[in-house]
Amino acid sequence: MPRLILLRHGQSQWNLENRFTGWVDVDLTAEGEAQARRGGELIAEAGFKPAVMFTSVLTRAKRTGAIALQSAGLKDVPTIEDWRLNERHYGGLTGLDKAETAKLHGEDQVKVWRRSYDVPPPPLAPGGEWDFTADPRYAGQDIPDTESLKTTLDRVLPYWNSAIAPRLEAGEDVLIAAHGNSLRAIVKHLFDVPDDKIVGVEIPTGNPLEIDLDAELKPVSARYLDAGRAESLPAIA
Numbered sequence: 001m002p003r004l005i006l007l008r009h010g011q012s013q014w015n016l017e018n019r020f021t022g023w024v025d026v027d028l029t030a031e032g033e034a035q036a037r038r039g040g041e042l043i044a045e046a047g048f049k050p051a052v053m054f055t056s057v058l059t060r061a062k063r064t065g066a067i068a069l070q071s072a073g074l075k076d077v078p079t080i081e082d083w084r085l086n087e088r089h090y091g092g093l094t095g096l097d098k099a100e101t102a103k104l105h106g107e108d109q110v111k112v113w114r115r116s117y118d119v120p121p122p123p124l125a126p127g128g129e130w131d132f133t134a135d136p137r138y139a140g141q142d143i144p145d146t147e148s149l150k151t152t153l154d155r156v157l158p159y160w161n162s163a164i165a166p167r168l169e170a171g172e173d174v175l176i177a178a179h180g181n182s183l184r185a186i187v188k189h190l191f192d193v194p195d196d197k198i199v200g201v202e203i204p205t206g207n208p209l210e211i212d213l214d215a216e217l218k219p220v221s222a223r224y225l226d227a228g229r230a231e232s233l234p235a236i237a
């Protein structure tokens, strides 16, 4: 039975500063590094030995995965990076303070932007500080100027189907070190979470989520390895 571990990056500098981050390449805080190390210890305690780690092109996810593998004694596990595992693009909210944005637009509107399934934030204006179109990591790609969870899933799912699922179907265990919303998209897909229920799914930083899958890659059981920092999980059908 293949095992999958989803690991959201540890606390980033902008998690700490409460700023909308999306594709901005901020690094981990010291606390985030400690969370990644602890995640690796829990992965080792669970006896998890992935054949491969998938991650995004963003430093906070790549470093979390590398630190966790190192602290699990698994530093030789090969890593595959792809932008399709990036955080959702936060559009015109990128860089803004989350609390100030809530004062300006109201808590309800900000919750819709942050957690609804298919309402994207306003698009990013071209040419500004957070315009990623000239970033060589996205050369030749048709990159978004904002993303809802739905459009995030639209780019995560083809990558899941073409690159990740075949490894699990071959019986390999897989670690994915990524982001709150690219991982929420994978959770929505795997657990078949209805569109109006995904609003309640939160993924904590640096806490490995182990999902045991059957041959059809349907979840059989799931648990956070750090039970003390767990969030509730969707029901298994």
Ligand SMILES: O=C(O)[C@H](O)COP(=O)(O)O
Pocket (backbone or CB within 6 Å): 019, 020, 021, 022, 023, 087, 090, 114, 179, 180, 181
């Ligand atoms: O991009 C961000 O700001 C965070 O990584 C995730 O943000 P959220 O909690 O608003 O989804």
